[in-house]
Amino acid sequence: MSFDFDTPVDRLPSHSVKYGLRRLKFGREDVVPLWVADMDFAAPECVREALRRRIEHPVFGYTLTPPSALAAIADWQARRHGWQVDPDWIQMLPGVVPGLDLCVQAFAGPGQGVVVQTPVYNPLFEAVQRNGRRLVINPLAWRDGAHGMDFDHLASVLTPDTRLLLLCSPHNPGGRVWRQDELAHLGALCVEHDLIVVSDEIHADLVYPGAKHLPLAALSPELAARTVTLNSAGKTFNIAGLNTAYAIVSNPDLGRRLRDAAHTLHLEGANLFGPVALEAAYRQGEDWLAALLDYLKGNAELACDHIGTHLPHIGCTMPEATFLLWLDCRALGLDDAALRQRLVDAGLGLSPGIQFGPEGSGFMRMNFALPRQELARALRALERGLAA
Ligand SMILES: Cc1ncc(COP(=O)(O)O)c(C=O)c1O
Structure with a gap:
């Protein structure tokens, strides 16, 4: 079967964040938006057909998540990632980001330490800050155009009141797929220091040939017992606006604590369509x-x-996962505001690397999930914006 990713879809009438916030974000309506991480492609026909069928039923009252959806998640994890998940371990959530906040509330007390490895998708560290927990930063090392974890530094910043580590796997930005040895090393430190790990695996299905995503919780029973995995079909199938995600928690105690945190805010469960x-x-x-x-x-x-x-003069590495390029623009010698403005003046709206932590200074993140002809036009604009 062939699928059409080439024909542009007009998103303007659809109230999308990516297009609708251009003036607010970039001061102009006419930039090509290559920022927010959703795709300019139509969702698969099977998804649209299922939603049409549901809409045919005329009642949209309070809803339960069908057990068949939980079974589909378990089967997907088994088939795609070799991870055997019991549907009873799954809790539906209104998003991975709300899930991060709930986990911070559930697994670290006020003032206790939560580790984040920057540069990283900013809601990971914002969830720590906005919930009044102590942010413990373990910066990623940038070597030969790719991020790596600094385990010595990590061991040096852990204190007895550090309770939680928020992992982004695969990593956004930069698109690394963490290898088994990296995850095992990280996992060993978490066991040694008795940390709970929240593994945000929302990019797990957007991995290119040559790399393989490994769910952290599938590495060993020891890690499964201290891991909460957050995931969603939102990125993979371009349905993020349906605000539906899930946590997989095999440890009943962690599962109960997460459920209690969700219940406090009436955030358990998913909406009708997701x-x-x-x-x-x-x-x-x-x-x-x-x-x-x-x-x-x-x-x-x-x-x-x-x-x-x-x-x-611009560093650009093929990502192992995600539809996001991490461009090293440091050779231009511009500050972050000037770098961003050069691109806006060239007609492009990218995410400034600094948004993901101080280590992102001098970098820009570019979303490449758009029809190829439009990407080619955007690349010509990029050439103007980032000329030496
Ligand atoms: C690593 C990561 N986690 C979570 C999200 C957003 O998840 P949700 O829309 O389910 O809140 C994104 C979106 O860019 C992301 O990159």
Whole structure:
């Protein structure tokens, strides 16, 4: 079956964050938005058909998550990642980000330490700050165009009141897929220091050939017992606006604490449409996903080739996962505001690297999940914006 990622979809009438907030974010309506991490592609037809079928039923009252959606999640994790999940371990959530906040509330007391490895998707450290926990930073090392974990530094910053580590796996930004030895080393430190780990695996299904995502909780029973995995079909199938995510928690004590935190805010469960879309995607969407990954890989190659040829002073590495490029613009010697403005003036709205932590200074994150012809146009604009 063939799938069309080339034909542009007009998102303007759809009240999308990516297009609708351009003036607020960039001061102009006309930048090509390459910031928020959703894709400019239509969701798979199987998902749209399942939603249409649900809409045919005329009552939209309070809803339960169908057991078939939980079974679809368990089967997906087994089939795609070799992880045997009991549907009873799954808790539905209104998003991975609300899940991060709930985990911070559930697993660390006020003032207790929570580790985050920056640069990272900013809600990970914001969840710590806005809940009044102590942020413990273990900066990632940037070597040869890729992030790596600094285990010695991590061991040096852990104190007895550090309770929790928030992992982004695969990593955003930078697109690393953590290898088994890296996860095992991290896991050993968490066991040694008795940390609970929240593993945000929302990018787990957007991994390119050559790398393999390993769910942290599947590494060993010891790690499973201290891991809460957060995930969603939102990124993979471009249905983030349905505000539906899930936690997988095999340890009943951690599961209860997370459920209690969710209950306090009435955040348990999912909305009516999200599980319908998720189930259709996980049951029928694999061909679409294979085609998507192929297309995204082609886009990433086009972007890296273009940047390598026309902007050799800009660092650009093929990501192992995600539809986000992490561009090293430090050779331009601009401060972060000036760098961002150069791109806005060239007609592009990217995410400034500094948004993900101080280590992101001088970098820009670029979303490449758009029709190839539009990407090619954006790359010509990038050339103007980042010329030496
Ligand atoms: C690592 C990571 N976690 C979570 C999210 C957002 O998750 P949700 O929309 O389910 O809150 C994103 C979106 O960019 C992300 O990159």
